[in-house]
Amino acid sequence: MKREDEFDGLQPRARLAFLNDDRIIDTAFLVFCAGLAIYHFVSISSIELPTWDAAGFLANARAWTNGTPLPENFRPPLLSWVINGVWTITGENWIAVKYLPAFFTMATAVLLYLVIKKHKGSVFSMCVTSLTMLNSQVLFWGEQLMSESISLLFLVLSLYLIKSEKPHHWFLGGITIGLTFASRYPIIIPALTIFLVEAFVKRKPKLVPNTIAGLLPTLILVVLTIYLKTGVVQFALPQDSNFSIYLSPYYIANWMPIWGWSFLFLPVAFLFKKTFADRQNYVYIAWFAVAMLFWSANTSNHQDRFAFHMLPAAYFLALIGIQNIAKIISQRLNIAMHEH
Amino acid sequence: MVAIVNERLIFVGVSAIIIILSAVNFQQQLAKINDGASPFLHDRSQLAAIKTAVRSIPPNEVIVATSQAPIISYFTGYQTIVPYGVKSAKELDDFMAVRNATYLLVFENRTSEGVYKPLFGTSGLANLDANFTRLGEYHSDYSKILLLERKGASG
Numbered sequence: 001m002k003r004e005d006e007f008d009g010l011q012p013r014a015r016l017a018f019l020n021d022d023r024i025i026d027t028a029f030l031v032f033c034a035g036l037a038i039y040h041f042v043s044i045s046s047i048e049l050p051t052w053d054a055a056g057f058l059a060n061a062r063a064w065t066n067g068t069p070l071p072e073n074f075r076p077p078l079l080s081w082v083i084n085g086v087w088t089i090t091g092e093n094w095i096a097v098k099y100l101p102a103f104f105t106m107a108t109a110v111l112l113y114l115v116i117k118k119h120k121g122s123v124f125s126m127c128v129t130s131l132t133m134l135n136s137q138v139l140f141w142g143e144q145l146m147s148e149s150i151s152l153l154f155l156v157l158s159l160y161l162i163k164s165e166k167p168h169h170w171f172l173g174g175i176t177i178g179l180t181f182a183s184r185y186p187i188i189i190p191a192l193t194i195f196l197v198e199a200f201v202k203r204k205p206k207l208v209p210n211t212i213a214g215l216l217p218t219l220i221l222v223v224l225t226i227y228l229k230t231g232v233v234q235f236a237l238p239q240d241s242n243f244s245i246y247l248s249p250y251y252i253a254n255w256m257p258i259w260g261w262s263f264l265f266l267p268v269a270f271l272f273k274k275t276f277a278d279r280q281n282y283v284y285i286a287w288f289a290v291a292m293l294f295w296s297a298n299t300s301n302h303q304d305r306f307a308f309h310m311l312p313a314a315y316f317l318a319l320i321g322i323q324n325i326a327k328i329i330s331q332r333l334n335i336a337m338h339e340h
Numbered sequence: 341m342v343a344i345v346n347e348r349l350i351f352v353g354v355s356a357i358i359i360i361l362s363a364v365n366f367q368q369q370l371a372k373i374n375d376g377a378s379p380f381l382h383d384r385s386q387l388a389a390i391k392t393a394v395r396s397i398p399p400n401e402v403i404v405a406t407s408q409a410p411i412i413s414y415f416t417g418y419q420t421i422v423p424y425g426v427k428s429a430k431e432l433d434d435f436m437a438v439r440n441a442t443y444l445l446v447f448e449n450r451t452s453e454g455v456y457k458p459l460f461g462t463s464g465l466a467n468l469d470a471n472f473t474r475l476g477e478y479h480s481d482y483s484k485i486l487l488l489e490r491k492g493a494s495g
Contacts, residue, residue, distance in 0.1 A: 047381050052452070055410035062414075071413065094414075123348070127355045131362060136369035140377075257369050260362035319355060326350035 025122035029113055029129070033106060036133055040102035044143050047098060054145035057083065058094060064229070065092070073230040074237055077222065078182035079150050097145060104149035105142035108156050109133050112312055115160040119280045124319060131262055131315040141305045148308045151184035155309055158191045159283070162198045162211070170207040174214025182222040185235045187309050190291045197286040201279045242299040250302035251292060258307045259314055266314060268321030275320055288313035379450060379482035380408065386480040387415060390445075393478045393487045394418060397443050404436055406460045407447040420445075427456045433471045436490050444472060444488040 050058060056072040061083035063070045083097045090096040109129055116125035132138060141148045154176050161173035177195060181188035195215075199208050227233050235241075255263045269275045275285075291310040295302070307314075374382075390408070394416050397403065402419045405412050409420040421439060426432045436444065448465065451457045458464045465486070472488040479485070 048384050049381055049387060049408075049411055050414075051377075051381065052408075052410050055414045059410065059414045072410075123352060127359065130359050134359070134363045134366050136366040136373060139366065139370050140373045256365070260365050262358045262362055265358070318358075322354050322358070323351050326347050326354060329350055330347035 022117075022122045025126055029122070029126050032126075032130065032133075033109055036109065037102070037106055039139075040105065040143055041099070043139075044099055044102055047143070050094060050098070051144050051146060053147075057145060057147075058097075061087065062092065070230055073226075073232065074234040076147055076151075076181075076183055076185050077226055078179060079145070079147055082150065083145075101143050101145055101149040104153040105133070105138065108149070108153045111153070111156045111160050115156065115163055116316065118163065124323070127319050128312060128315045131260070131318075132311045135260065135311055137258065137305050137308050138311065141308060147184035148305060151180055151187045152309055154180040154183050155187055155191050155194075156312065159194050159287075162195055163283075165202075165204075167207060167210050170210040171214040174211035174216075175218050176214075177211070178215050178218025178222060181219060184309075186294065189294050190287050190309060190313075193286050193290045194283055197283045201282050240298070240301045243297045244299045245297070247293065247296040248298065248302055249296075251296055251307060254304065258304045259311075259318075262315060262318040262322075265318040265321035265325070268325060269317045271321075272324040274324060274327075275317075281317075281320060284313045284316040288317060380411075383481045383483065386483055387411075389478040389480040389483070389485050391416060393445060393476060393485050394443075396475065396487070401443055402439055402441040403443050403445055404432075404439075404441050405445040405447075406451045406455050409452065412445065422452055422455060424454045425456075427459060429459070429467045429471045432459070432468070433490060433492060437492060442490050443475075444468075444490065446486040446488065448484040448486060450483055 053075075056075050057079050059071040060073075060075055060077070061080040062068075064077070064080055064084050065087065082100065086097050086100065087093070109132075112132060113122075113125050113129045116128050120128075142152075143149075158173050158176040158180055161169045161176060164170070164173075173195065177188065177191040180191040195211055199205070199211075223233055251258060259266075275281055288310055291313070295306045295310075380386075386408075390412055394403065394412070397418065399417075402421060403412065404423055405420050406423065409422045412418065413420040421441065423432055423435055426435050432444070436442070446460050446465065449457070449461050451460050459467070468488065471491055473491055475487045475489050477484065477486055
């Protein structure tokens with residue numbers, strides 16, 4: 001894949017050469033990750049009790065082990081299965097699994113950096129990853145033993161695999177989309193969006209059956225396992241499953257606590273033809289738009305943390321907006337200075 | 341044309357400012373989230389207090405809890421239910437009678453979302469005396485936990 005460096009016709013000055021040096025930015029990213037890992041470790045160490053939802057996942061994990069009915073059968077199973085996996089080594093102990101979300105969050109950071117770097121370069125990727133990982137929703141909910149962090153990991157892993165040109169990566173992408181579903185049911189919607197948009201952008205229809213071959217068996221296996229365990233398959237509480245075409249403005253009205261300052265630049269991305277000229281951007285546009293529509297269409301349940309899985313796409317687009325503005329400003333200033 | 345003003349410099353400069361501003365903003369948001377969550381997540385003595393409170397409750401009893409229900413269930417093994425929609429001592433008594441529940445665990449002034457807080461506040465708790473007997477009072481870093489027994493059930 002051609003990597004975009006966004007300097008058409010302009011020669012970067014020598015003193016800014018470090019910004020083009022991947023090794024320096026990669027090292028800076030590693031330092032950022034190390035700091036983030038220490039932060040999460042210290043922060044999780046002070047957590048004495050699980051959240052309400054986390055206790056549900058723990059109780060379900062125990063029920064999967066003991067063969068007893070699931071106390072909360074509407075919860076997606078993957079996190080409880082992972083907890084079970086850890087408990088087979090450590091024995092049942094909540095302390096042993098409370099650090100798991102930090103591993104998922106850190107793995108997400110690395111994957112996100114790698115997948116965006118391929119196309120947009122290390123500086124841009126570092127900016128998107130930093131904004132995502134420093135967001136208060138990720139800092140807080142990314143530390144709780146809940147479905148947010150594990151599902152974002154599988155969503156970004158799906159993006160990483162589907163962005164590849166290799167047929168076996170598209171097969172694995174199908175499996176990870178299925179695991180995204182198993183980790184948090186609604187997140188299959190952005191995962192499928194990523195798959196469909198990339199299939200359209202890549203124009204390689206031969207890759208599509210590979211993903212379906214990975215996805216369908218995974219979905220069937222997950223649903224069948226839940227059905228055999230509980231006798232029903234419940235994807236959400238009834239009160240959370242009402243949707244309307246009258247969209248809630250919640251995620252726009254609360255832009256500051258949810259997205260932060262960078263959200264102001266997101267609409268700017270859509271004002272420039274360049275954003276749409278680059279087909280590699282389509283997946284982020286569709287990911288953000290579809291996820292935003294889905295959560296805004298819910299009639300009653302709106303929470304800041306539901307933006308968790310939109311953050312990378314939102315920040316990608318916001319930075320595209322900043323990039324477009326930077327290009328215009330630099331062109332205008334350079335022309336003015338040369339004329340002067 | 342040789343660039344005098346570099347596009348990347350502008351991009352990095354603006355992005356850096358946005359990241360710094362966002363990081364400060366996110367830390368403020370995080371402090372608010374943590375303030376709300378601390379009584380539940382960072383209470384070092386709450387689990388010990390809960391375990392002490394339920395020690396006198398016979399096995400297989402159903403506990404009605406105003407807060408932390410799944411946590412109580414997971415760590416103590418008791419089935420725990422939440423008194424959603426209950427707004428008076430009489431309604432609470434009926435709610436528990438229907439569910440064959442004898443014991444009520446109240447986190448004073450602290451209720452789960454959907455639970456009627458005034459009934460389980462410091463002043464509201466006085467209204468429960470006619471229907472409930474106080475068995476014990478337990479303290480943790482952030483919570484005062486009361487164990488009550490339904491009079492109808494014991495009588």
